[in-house]
Amino acid sequence: xxxxxxRRMVRSLLCFAWVMTALAPVALNFEWRQAFEVAAFWxxxxxxxxxxxxxxxxxxxxxxxxxxxxxxFETARVAGGISxxxxxxxxxxxxxxxxxxxxxLVRYAYRRPLTWLLYNGLxxxxxVAVSLTHPALGAALELSCLxxxxxxxxxxxxxxxxxxxxxxxxxxRAAGVGAGVMLCGAACAVIAPKAPLLPGVAxxxxxxxxxxxxxxxxxxxxxxxxxxxxxxxxxxxxxxAPIPLDLRGQVLSDYTGQGWVSAPLDGSDVAxxxxxxxxxxxxxxxxxxxxxxxxxxxxxxxxxxxDLLAPYAVDRVLRLPGLYGNEFAIxxxxxxxxxxxxGPGESYKLVVDVPNNxxxxxxxxxxxxxxxxxxxxxxxxxxxxxxxAELPASVRQLAARIVAQGxxxxxxxxxxxxxxxxxxxxxxxVSDVPVPQPGQDYVAQFLFDTHRGxxxxxxxxxxxxxxxxxxxxxxxxxxxxxxxNEVAPETYVVSEADAHAWIEVYFPRFGWIPFDATPxxxxxFAPSSAPARGAxxxxxxxxxxxxEAPASPPVVRREVRVVASVALGGxxxxxxxxxxxxxxxxxxxxxxGELDAFLRLVREARAALDLPPSATLRHLRPLxxxxxxxxxxxxxxxxxxxxxxxxxxxxSESADWRDLAATLSxxxxxxxxxxxxxxx
Numbered sequence: 136x137x138x139x140x141x142r143r144m145v146r147s148l149l150c151f152a153w154v155m156t157a158l159a160p161v162a163l164n165f166e167w168r169q170a171f172e173v174a175a176f177w178x179x180x181x182x183x184x185x186x187x188x189x190x191x192x193x194x195x196x197x198x199x200x201x202x203x204x205x206x207x208f209e210t211a212r213v214a215g216g217i218s219x220x221x222x223x224x225x226x227x228x229x230x231x232x233x234x235x236x237x238x239x240l241v242r243y244a245y246r247r248p249l250t251w252l253l254y255n256g257l258x259x260x261x262x263v264a265v266s267l268t269h270p271a272l273g274a275a276l277e278l279s280c281l282x283x284x285x286x287x288x289x290x291x292x293x294x295x296x297x298x299x300x301x302x303x304x305x306x307x308r309a310a311g312v313g314a315g316v317m318l319c320g321a322a323c324a325v326i327a328p329k330a331p332l333l334p335g336v337a338x339x340x341x342x343x344x345x346x347x348x349x350x351x352x353x354x355x356x357x358x359x360x361x362x363x364x365x366x367x368x369x370x371x372x373x374x375x376a377p378i379p380l381d382l383r384g385q386v387l388s389d390y391t392g393q394g395w396v397s398a399p400l401d402g403s404d405v406a407x408x409x410x411x412x413x414x415x416x417x418x419x420x421x422x423x424x425x426x427x428x429x430x431x432x433x434x435x436x437x438x439x440x441x442d443l444l445a446p447y448a449v450d451r452v453l454r455l456p457g458l459y460g461n462e463f464a465i466x467x468x469x470x471x472x473x474x475x476x477x478g479p480g481e482s483y484k485l486v487v488d489v490p491n492n493x494x495x496x497x498x499x500x501x502x503x504x505x506x507x508x509x510x511x512x513x514x515x516x517x518x519x520x521x522x523x524a525e526l527p528a529s530v531r532q533l534a535a536r537i538v539a540q541g542x543x544x545x546x547x548x549x550x551x552x553x554x555x556x557x558x559x560x561x562x563x564x565v566s567d568v569p570v571p572q573p574g575q576d577y578v579a580q581f582l583f584d585t586h587r588g589x590x591x592x593x594x595x596x597x598x599x600x601x602x603x604x605x606x607x608x609x610x611x612x613x614x615x616x617x618x619x620n621e622v623a624p625e626t627y628v629v630s631e632a633d634a635h636a637w638i639e640v641y642f643p644r645f646g647w648i649p650f651d652a653t654p655x656x657x658x659x660f661a662p663s664s665a666p667a668r669g670a671x672x673x674x675x676x677x678x679x680x681x682x683e684a685p686a687s688p689p690v691v692r693r694e695v696r697v698v699a700s701v702a703l704g705g706x707x708x709x710x711x712x713x714x715x716x717x718x719x720x721x722x723x724x725x726x727x728g729e730l731d732a733f734l735r736l737v738r739e740a741r742a743a744l745d746l747p748p749s750a751t752l753r754h755l756r757p758l759x760x761x762x763x764x765x766x767x768x769x770x771x772x773x774x775x776x777x778x779x780x781x782x783x784x785x786x787s788e789s790a791d792w793r794d795l796a797a798t799l800s801x802x803x804x805x806x807x808x809x810x811x812x813x814x815x
Contacts, residue, residue: 145290146242146287149283149290150242151238153280153287154237154238154241155174156279156280157258157262157280159261159262160261160262240254241254245290245291246291248288251287251288255280255281255284262276263277353371353438353439353614353631353634354439354634355384355385355441355442357387357394357395357591358391358394358396359393360393360394360395360592361568361569361570361571361577361580362569362570363566363568364566364589365565367630368630368632369436369631370435370629371436371437371438371631372434372438372444372614372628372629373432373435373628374433374616374620374626374627374628375430375432375433375626376428376430376446376625377625378428378489379617379620379621379627379659380430380446380447381613381615381616381635381637381649382613382614382616382629383444383446383448383611383649384442384443384444384612384613384614385442385471385611385613386466386469386471386609386610386639387610388469388518388521388609388610390522390523390598390599391523392526392577393576393577394577394595395595395610397466397469397471398468400468404467405464405465406464406465406467407462407463407464408463408464409461409462410452410458410462410463411451411452413450414449414450416467418488419447419448419470419639419646419647420645420647420648421644421646422496422644422645423491423493423496423648425491426489426491427450427488428487428489429453429484429485429486430484430485430486430487431482431483432483432485433482434480434482435479435628436631439476441474442474443471443472443474443483445472445487446485446487447489448488448489449472449485449487450485450486450487451485451486452472452485452486453484453485454482454483456475456477456481457474457475458475468514468518489660490648491660492661493645493648494547497547497642498547500546500547501545502545503544504544504545504546507546507644508605510643510644511643516607519607519608519609519641520602520606521602522599522602522603525576526578526599526603527576529582529583530578530582530599530600530603531603533600534601534603534604537556537600538553538604540552546606546640546642549604550640550650553597553600553601553652554597554650554652557593557596557597557652557654558654561581561582561586561587561588561593561654562586562588563587563589563593563654565589567587568587568589568592577595578592578595578596581595581596582596590635590636590656591636593636593652593654594610594611594637594638594652595610596652597638597650598610598638606641608638608641609638609647610636610638611638611639611649612636613634613636614635615633615634615635616629616633617659620633635651635653635656637649637650637652637653637656637658638650638651729792729796730792732793733795733799736796736799736800736803737752737799739803740755740758740802740803741754741755743758744757744758752772756768758802758803761805761806761809762801762803762804762805762806763809764802764805767798771799774795775795778792778795
């Protein structure tokens, strides 16, 4: 018998819920509005599959599919044709097709325990990856996936534990679904524009698979920035110095739109220096008061020291293991000191020069930037104002508007205006930070879409916006070290969680001056006393200390919240499962009692007809004839046999045991009355 509409609807909704959960890792790569539109389309497809009539269901599906055609043409018209669509719409359409195929596979697989468990295992792998970047969401999705899996298991048991299909039928159905998926994928590949749609296999894979969160830590690869972070408190360095000093590691000057890479270097851009001798080229700054001090850095864990980690700025290297000929190399374009990788237990010693509050000196300058920019060396302009041709014009327009609204004229005022804007309009966060989509600019995404990020986002945005104004800026990575790192007098322990990024800005006559654009952070050489506020009441850049804001959010509290939410969800799921088990047992007892009552009446009917115990239900026809219900015996027999011998999915659509027993009881009473009348 056909399934009841309500049960078909429940099955469709459960399939929809499972697909929504299982494909959530892919949906997170789309804008929420796009993902919602696709989900609505899938839901409508589920409703379209629910009607009993094949014609009604087919018409509903056809209507939904045809409704997508004008939307596709309108999208193409707005984009200026098929070639102007870009990759995003095609990826969205492919996502829609994948969801429909997944729903077909779920409806095929949920009655087959091994196949269904395999599907859910694959789904859980993706959801675990979501849990790393979005802990609360990932835990909720995992529980939802498990709950839907169990619900479909229960539905399959109610309909019949196994589907009665031949092996050939199984193969035909699986081959048909697989062929449909391959044809849809091939059609998208042929019709869609090739250049934007297929930027490379690795890039396409990374665009649809969510990245696991990077651990906070120092890395020399900043070519692809973005994604959430997980705090890692692993100690890796110990610094002995009179005061806490930031460790400057790698300086990068080439912005690609996705991250930062080193400027191209040739032989003339690399110089050599000997241990104990002043570095060639002198200090990166000039005409600024500074203080010299000895610093010893000891390696305690795994960290890449091929670009030597050292406080700003190094005057000379006094001791450095692993050198050949007691010499090391210096990148004269970006100021990186090249050295051999060092392992735990090794240490090096430096003489560093720490500026004494350079911001006060720069703030005293009154010459407009337009008047001094001609003093910027051509070599610096060529390298450190570079920007990709694809940089959105909106970034340039925003930088110009910030400077104009802040009435910034001097270079320091321009830097100050940019950093204050970022602090006021963007939010510091290390979780739920998305990765840019293929072709999307990293800085533009931060400034106009997400408005949340950490040091990489703030430093990149500041450097790029300054470059649009003609101000040379570059990206620096290293470690933020503050008073909270002190473990003993003049001894500071640095962990992976202290990894940080800031910028360096070139000022004519003064050289490269570091600025920290991340809210709540400041360079360690900033004055410890409260700085004077500007006319707008805001603090100038470099005024806030590391101790005023942690290098990472309160991860422990966040983990407590996540664990508590998962625990509550697990407890609720356990209580729900217990209630479901008890209810199923009660229903089983009730159904068993109803079945026993029916079988007892069947025995009475056999006895009334003088039939042996081996007689089947078909032999009870004379009882119905005596009761004057000959026409009703056929439907009653089919329903009873379906309940006793047929598939449970068919039996569930027939009358229940109480109805069958009530009918049989009526026949017994009617037959008894008819017999009594004949006796009279």
